[in-house]
Amino acid sequence: MCPPAWVADNIPTLLRPTILLWIAAYHFFMTILEIIFVERKPTKLLNLTNVRMQSFARLWTYNGEAMSEEMPGPLDELLSRCQGVILDIGPGSGELLRRFKTEKISAIYGAEPAADLHAGLLRNARKAGFGDKYHALLCGGEPESLIPALHKSGILKVSGTGGTAENGVFDEICCLRVLCGVPHPKETIKGLYELLKPGGRMIICEHVANPWRTEGSMLARFLQVVFTILGWPFFMGGCELQRHTPEFLRAAGEWEKFDLEYVGAKDAVPFVVGELVKKL
Template identity: 60%
Template sequence: MSADLPGHTAQLLHQCQGLILDIGPGTGEVLSRFDASKITAIYGAEPTADLHEGLRKNAEKTGLGQKYHVLRCGGEPESLYPALHKAGVLNPEAAAATFDEICCIRVLCGVPEPAKTIRGLYALLKPGGRLVVCEHVVNPWKTEGRFVARALQWVYSVMGWPFFMGGCELQRDTEDYLRRGGVWKRVSLGYVEPETTIPFIVGELIKTDDY
């Protein structure tokens, strides 16, 4: 499932270039989607230390090798910022617009404070930088989704989905959090399989040049 990417996620990852922040990469099953020749360096924020060995091995296998730097931290500012400072990427005094691209692939469903996390990531993007997302979200039943699928999301959540799935939230309106998380020059997000119980939004958000 980790390697299977909905919609045009693979194409978005292949376009990534420059200095990249990879949030919640797990064991790096999607690293093969990047084009190593376009990348200066990638910093992977992965809080689960048991996954780091697999992450490093996949970085080697996909040609990223010394370009991929594993950080033991989450995506929330209080965890991410100190780790980036320790790695010599970030000034300890304040968040700096540092990264050309930030990738969030099936990770924002599980962060404790999504609004705060997204604002923190926005601050790390350079002006004109790109946030690439592939996230499962609350079913858009009022527009292009289905009421039955939305109802099932509620049922599964009540039955303990977040508990059994490591804090994953089925009913999170991540698109709204993303749109309100910063000042964007362009937002290009679309639903993949909106009629299902686990629909995704896939796309990119480009930070305005003025921030």
């Protein structure tokens, strides 16, 4: 392949994250200005973690719908088969809820740690037809945050920050573009595995470290390092480009089915999409 053709085929895909990184940085600085001049609470800037969370919520409020218009791989088909009691980790403001079939779902619990996104999340849940079947939880996916929130909601009978559900309580758990940002991915994924019923299904759509040793690209893997150095995790709410999520999922427990495929394996932001079924 001649160089011009290679450039035409690869550079737009490899550099697309640059656009998103600049947009995220813009929203971060706009958040600072809003805190100072609109909210008039400059002392809020002393808590950088909350500023970053507010900035990411702003980014998602303005751009989440566009970023969710096209999802990778067979995700739509996988979500259309979801049924029973579902745990949705990190739903944001609920842009993907319309892809579920509400008549198949008896209840869905959305664990979203960004309080600023909850109004949009509940609004989109109503638009999708969930009614009172949707329960928004102000928490993350990590056990120390999720378990108390589930206990408070009434679905989990154990309490405390280290509680687990030995036999599982959820028919399905959806992890859609969220495991890249949880603080302790191995522990979080293990905790989610324990919350899944035997025979239950986990739906995965996560961007991961580029598989450059097999079907990926060394250049794309290098750019993941570059984007990280330029501040991707800082501006993107803790999102990590270089996580080995498939390995963490496989190590979480015993699976009857482990079906993940790479989508855009040569991109700087490749995804793994598929379904896992917990062993009975």
